[in-house]
Amino acid sequence: MNKNDIKLVIVVLFISILGFDFYYLNRDNNPKIAVVYYDNEQVLTIDLSIIEERKYTVTGFNGEVTFKTLDGKIKVESENSPYHLCSKQGYISESYETIICLPNKIVVKIESSSDIDAEL
Amino acid sequence: MVEYKMKKKIILIMLFIILGINLIIIAFLNMGGKNLTSYSQDYTYMNTYFNIKIYSNSDASKVEEMFTEIDQILSEYHELSDRYNAYNGINNLYYINNNTDNIEYITLDERLYNMIAYGIKMYDETDGLLNINLGHVIDIWKKYREAGTGVPTLEELKNSGSTDINDIVLTDDNQILNNHPSIDLGSLVKGYVTNIIKDFLEENGFDSYLINAGGHIVLGDTYHDDLYRIAIRKPNDDIVGNIVLKISNTAVSTSGGYERYYEYDGVTYNHIIDPNTLFPSSYMQSVSVVSKDSALADILSTTLFLMPIEDGKNLVESMDGVEAVWYDNDNEVIRSSGFSNYE
Numbered sequence: 115m116n117k118n119d120i121k122l123v124i125v126v127l128f129i130s131i132l133g134f135d136f137y138y139l140n141r142d143n144n145p146k147i148a149v150v151y152y153d154n155e156q157v158l159t160i161d162l163s164i165i166e167e168r169k170y171t172v173t174g175f176n177g178e179v180t181f182k183t184l185d186g187k188i189k190v191e192s193e194n195s196p197y198h199l200c201s202k203q204g205y206i207s208e209s210y211e212t213i214i215c216l217p218n219k220i221v222v223k224i225e226s227s228s229d230i231d232a233e234l
Numbered sequence: 235m236v237e238y239k240m241k242k243k244i245i246l247i248m249l250f251i252i253l254g255i256n257l258i259i260i261a262f263l264n265m266g267g268k269n270l271t272s273y274s275q276d277y278t279y280m281n282t283y284f285n286i287k288i289y290s291n292s293d294a295s296k297v298e299e300m301f302t303e304i305d306q307i308l309s310e311y312h313e314l315s316d317r318y319n320a321y322n323g324i325n326n327l328y329y330i331n332n333n334t335d336n337i338e339y340i341t342l343d344e345r346l347y348n349m350i351a352y353g354i355k356m357y358d359e360t361d362g363l364l365n366i367n368l369g370h371v372i373d374i375w376k377k378y379r380e381a382g383t384g385v386p387t388l389e390e391l392k393n394s395g396s397t398d399i400n401d402i403v404l405t406d407d408n409q410i411l412n413n414h415p416s417i418d419l420g421s422l423v424k425g426y427v428t429n430i431i432k433d434f435l436e437e438n439g440f441d442s443y444l445i446n447a448g449g450h451i452v453l454g455d456t457y458h459d460d461l462y463r464i465a466i467r468k469p470n471d472d473i474v475g476n477i478v479l480k481i482s483n484t485a486v487s488t489s490g491g492y493e494r495y496y497e498y499d500g501v502t503y504n505h506i507i508d509p510n511t512l513f514p515s516s517y518m519q520s521v522s523v524v525s526k527d528s529a530l531a532d533i534l535s536t537t538l539f540l541m542p543i544e545d546g547k548n549l550v551e552s553m554d555g556v557e558a559v560w561y562d563n564d565n566e567v568i569r570s571s572g573f574s575n576y577e
Contacts, residue, residue, distance in 0.1 A: 124249060127253075128249055131253060135256060196379075197496070199493060203493070212283070212285070214283045216278065216281065216283065230463045230464070230465045230478060231444060232444060232462070233465040233466070233467055234446075234451055234465075234466060234467065234486060234487075234488045234522070
């Protein structure tokens with residue numbers, strides 16, 4: 115190994131470290147994913163980074179539960195329950211927000227980072 | 235030539251210094267203060283969705299054990315406070331409220347006895363606004379809310395049965411008089427049972443936790459160098475983060491009419507019934523109470539929801555270690571004098 119080889123190794127090492135730094139410091143800290151649970155079992159994950167409106171359906175305890183996603187937000191559009199509390203709730207988009215449809219045993223959580231721990 | 239070699243050496247050393255600094259910075263960025271692992275578990279009991287987070291350095295298996303024990307506690311309190319279903323071998327609320335046996339007194343599980351005794355005590359402390367003998371009235375409202383097609387008359391509500399707290403008679407030896415009360419513990423069970431879980435966690439050396447019981451949150455020590463950040467939702471609004479509490483080792487409880495309600499003839503009827511009028515209360519959109527005592531926070535949020543905001547403010551100011559924030563019917567924010575200390 116001559117001196118030029120060592121130089122090359124050092125330069126490559128240096129560039130790769132810079133590359134790693136760039137990746138590490140710029141990595142997306144907020145990949146927003148909605149996770150749908152039925153009876154505490156995960157049944158669907160939805161990428162919320164899609165801007166256009168999308169619809170998804172899962173089977174809840176009282177039948178179909180339909181979700182609508184739009185630009186990083188998700189809401190329950192329709193379900194079968196006495197008070198429709200989870201449809202009335204509207205869109206959620208943050209990790210500390212949860213949609214809970216007790217009669218349908220459906221829970222929607224958002225996986226992303228936030229400096230808020232919980233909401234009430 | 236010698237000079238050139240020196241230069242090269244200096245460049246090399248500088249490169250390594252940069253590398254070192256770089257590693258140190260990355261290491262710092264990765265340090266999360268206390269570095270506790272976060273564990274999370276969900277439960278559905280008492281018509282409530284519980285999420286419990288434990289932050290700990292202990293073995294994962296120890297934390298899992300805690301979660302299993304908590305499941306047991308919640309399930310037992312669920313059965314004891316259930317007034318719609320009977321369970322084998324348990325004298326629960328259903329058993330008390332619907333008992334037709336020819337016995338004068340019913341012997342209770344000590345836990346249920348204590349909860350009822352607490353409810354009676356709180357009736358006195360809240361001048362009757364917290365009334366655990368409203369089961370009949372609540373059932374009538376529930377029937378109308380589910381049908382969504384009308385409103386009960388005052389007559390119908392009054393004829394549904396007694397709401398007199400003195401109908402609930404406890405003896406000193408864990409017994410209750412068998413006279414068909416209509417006990418409903420919905421207004422206090424969340425705060426009461428989360429208090430029990432909090433004590434259980436701390437007794438077992440778990441001091442960092444977040445218990446979220448849907449509108450009722452109990453916090454232990456934080457899991458990092460900063461306090462917990464708890465957002466209070468603005469009623470009927472998608473915007474969040476209007477009010478963010480920075481707190482730990484305390485409880486927060488919200489009572490609001492904007493989630494569970496129904497509309498009839500252009501009027502909104504929520505689920506919190508005023509024992510004086512037997513109708514839903516409409517002084518405000520919501521009220522949130524901060525107090526170290528989880529059970530008290532729950533009871534106070536219900537009580538304050540049933541009072542005009544000004545009266546509630548006076549009550550809060552008269553109490554030590556209690557603060558509150560209201561969203562009035564115009565969705566304007568009103569704070570008690572010390573509330574902003576938590577923001």
